[in-house]
Amino acid sequence: MSLPNTFGKLYLIPTTLGENDPMEVLPIAVKDFIDKTNYFIVENEKTARRFIKKISPSKSQQDLRLETLNKHTAPEQLSDYLKPCLEGNDVGVISEAGCPGVADPGAEMVALAHQTGIQVVPMVGPSSILLALMASGMNGQSFAFNGYLPIDKTDKKKALKQLEKRSIDLGQSQIFMETPYRNNKLLQDLTSILQPHTLLTVATDITLAQEFIKTKTVKQWRTSTVDLHKRPTIFVLHAS
Template identity: 35%
Template sequence: MALKRGALVILPNLIGEAAVKENLPDAVEKEVASLDGLIAESETAGRRFLGHFIKDRAAQVPIAVFTKKTKDEDIDFYLEPIQKGEKWGLVSDAGLPCIADPGSKLVMRARKVGVKVKALPGPSSIMLSLQLSGLSGQHFTFHGYLPKEHPPLIKKIREMEKTMKATGATQIMIEAPYRNGSLLNLLLENLADDTLLSVMWDLTLPSEGGMTESVATWKKLAKPQLDKRPSVFLIGKE
């Protein structure tokens, strides 16, 4: 049953050009059909998402663009129609909103002002990668995007490995697809040979793949071509 009026609904999106029926629960279609508006990272991505479910009126649904550049003082603007009784959805460009995504600021504010919030389950490249890696899912830390400049990036890699060895917690990170190859090389150059490195790419797509091997083994194998392919990197131990 669709949520009552006056609510913010956190909606899952596809990871890449995957099949909707195979990757998103039926409840998403029901919720989208009853939305008064959608909050998205871009209007193009928002219209594409709506088109999966309400193609005949996807162009008529109001879309409010919310990004990491949205100022804190502007957040209440997005909640005004919800506080007046409307139901709006929150969607990310891919996967789950609020995970490596600016939507968390909106949800926090919604809770503070008493707006009802609901989240629907869906695909997460981070969780799928952790499941597929074989590394510890009991304790883990997600670091998001790492520093772009090499000196702080190398420092961060070594800090994550030190933490992993001390606590056993799997360390998870992502990178812009066009820099995946560079990150893989830096990980192999700076991690200890006995550290386990897992890389998962193109999750939920026909081209999905992944490897979990020691750094020493990685250095002996042909490296996968990761540039321009959404990937998740994990380091851990047995």
């Protein structure tokens, strides 16, 4: 007879997409979990502590046990991060913004949890990728998130042409992003490289007071002015 699984669970905790009140966009279940848990795997300790403080002001910061998971984390460290789960404690994964595991190093932690037999629990919260698609008016039945485009000008042009062709061939919405300080340059590239009739959504500062989401043709964007510098932005295109 097999013994019951007494492992803790790995919870994927969504965070805000900017400096707004967390409880404006997060369900009470997120607060309930943070109130009762001290073990967290985070992308950035400083911002994670600030987020936890906003959610649970009375929680002791000294009692928190935070492990850092980012592009510098050695793969061999990941197993240690799950030790509290193996000892029966629930652990939360906190990304810098939005939902862990999507365009985020948390996916590695989730994969290891599955391999180890630890239950993974995704919690509800804002995903800039899905919110941008929802607000785009484009095909929500078939879409692809392509992450960051190449920095090299020639490679970027090739990638955009490929995305446009894929959209035409498959009827598929193509979603991508850029480092915020390069957003204005990317918008210039989009309007010069893509076909005039291709639809393009620019979705920036999603869920914040200054939120801006517009869908226009590339031709219309060529005569539009919007400053995206250092503003988190998702781009969606659909060509036909």
